[in-house]
Amino acid sequence: MSISGKGAEFSAGLRVAAPLLVAMVPIGVVFGAVAIGKGLSPLEASLMSLLVFAGGSQFVAMDLWTHPASWSALGFAALLVNLRHVLMSASIAGKLDDFRGWRKYAAMLVLTDESWALSEFRVIAGRLTAGFFTGAALSIYLVWNLATLAGALLGSVVGDMSVIGLDFAFPAVFIVLLMGFWKGRETGFVLLASAAAACLTHALVPGAWYIAAGALAGLAVAAFGHEEQAEQPA
Amino acid sequence: MTLDPNTLLTILAMMAATVATRLGGLLLVTHFTLTPRLKKALGVVPPAVLMAVVTPTALASGPAETTACAITAIAALRFSLLPAAALRPWRCCAESDCKKILPKS
Numbered sequence: 001m002s003i004s005g006k007g008a009e010f011s012a013g014l015r016v017a018a019p020l021l022v023a024m025v026p027i028g029v030v031f032g033a034v035a036i037g038k039g040l041s042p043l044e045a046s047l048m049s050l051l052v053f054a055g056g057s058q059f060v061a062m063d064l065w066t067h068p069a070s071w072s073a074l075g076f077a078a079l080l081v082n083l084r085h086v087l088m089s090a091s092i093a094g095k096l097d098d099f100r101g102w103r104k105y106a107a108m109l110v111l112t113d114e115s116w117a118l119s120e121f122r123v124i125a126g127r128l129t130a131g132f133f134t135g136a137a138l139s140i141y142l143v144w145n146l147a148t149l150a151g152a153l154l155g156s157v158v159g160d161m162s163v164i165g166l167d168f169a170f171p172a173v174f175i176v177l178l179m180g181f182w183k184g185r186e187t188g189f190v191l192l193a194s195a196a197a198a199c200l201t202h203a204l205v206p207g208a209w210y211i212a213a214g215a216l217a218g219l220a221v222a223a224f225g226h227e228e229q230a231e232q233p234a
Numbered sequence: 235m236t237l238d239p240n241t242l243l244t245i246l247a248m249m250a251a252t253v254a255t256r257l258g259g260l261l262l263v264t265h266f267t268l269t270p271r272l273k274k275a276l277g278v279v280p281p282a283v284l285m286a287v288v289t290p291t292a293l294a295s296g297p298a299e300t301t302a303c304a305i306t307a308i309a310a311l312r313f314s315l316l317p318a319a320a321l322r323p324w325r326c327c328a329e330s331d332c333k334k335i336l337p338k339s
Contacts, residue, residue, distance in 0.1 A: 041237065044241050047242070052245065069240055071240070072247070075247030075251045078247070078251040079254070084255075085255035090263045108256045113287065120280040171291040171292065176306060178281055178284040179307055179311055181280050191281055195285050195286075210290060218282025219278060222282075
């Protein structure tokens, strides 16, 4: 692809990520502020966003933070919360053939719910290119880290953001994207199984097991739901 | 600016766990041949994961959140919101004469 084509794809990635970037700023700021409240230094808070770069698990870590921090407990918590990445990266990897060799591994390192969902949706709409993924994923990385730094520097000045409803921005975006994956009745069964298993697990098991449970229940329905279709070559 | 060794160790443990999950899926699909059934299951990963992620907010947070989620879902079906709005410039482009502007790789 030519330079101008790559540039167009890159800015297309930026454009679809833009609404998410706006919603991400307050959440990153809150993370930074919460981290300071938990006794982390701005350097430590920023390092976590730079190196871990997974919002859900970072908030869970703040929830579980102790002094001194238990690296085994928090590492395991991060593993659980981020277990969904295994499915996400398995699903998107086959659609990212635009990336060659090590670049595909590098791309997976900055995979987030947001860049993944946008990329999966891009596949439905047409072709997913490296430029598009880079534009979406890198802008998310940049904004998340700048917001964390800003929040950490502001420290405890920023109050509880849940009162103004910004914490609803991400579920709302995910629901909108979710409806785009509707492919008829079979999707309905997948969603029902996923929701039921996630709900049950969320109520009975502490921690983030509900994401893995819901996802696997949905996959099981797809894999074993219609025997005759499953036997056909994909 | 302080950097507590124990905090650094914790951050590195979290990083290792997260990197493992991010690369795990890619390693799985590159090193194992997928059966048709597994491929079919992988095909529904997007809706299944997204549903599981939003379920606690949608169903177990309270009536306000449940209502808000339902309204969002209905609105998304009625008017194609974010994805359509965000992808439209590109989609028009791909369908019409943009092939002239964007040469194939």
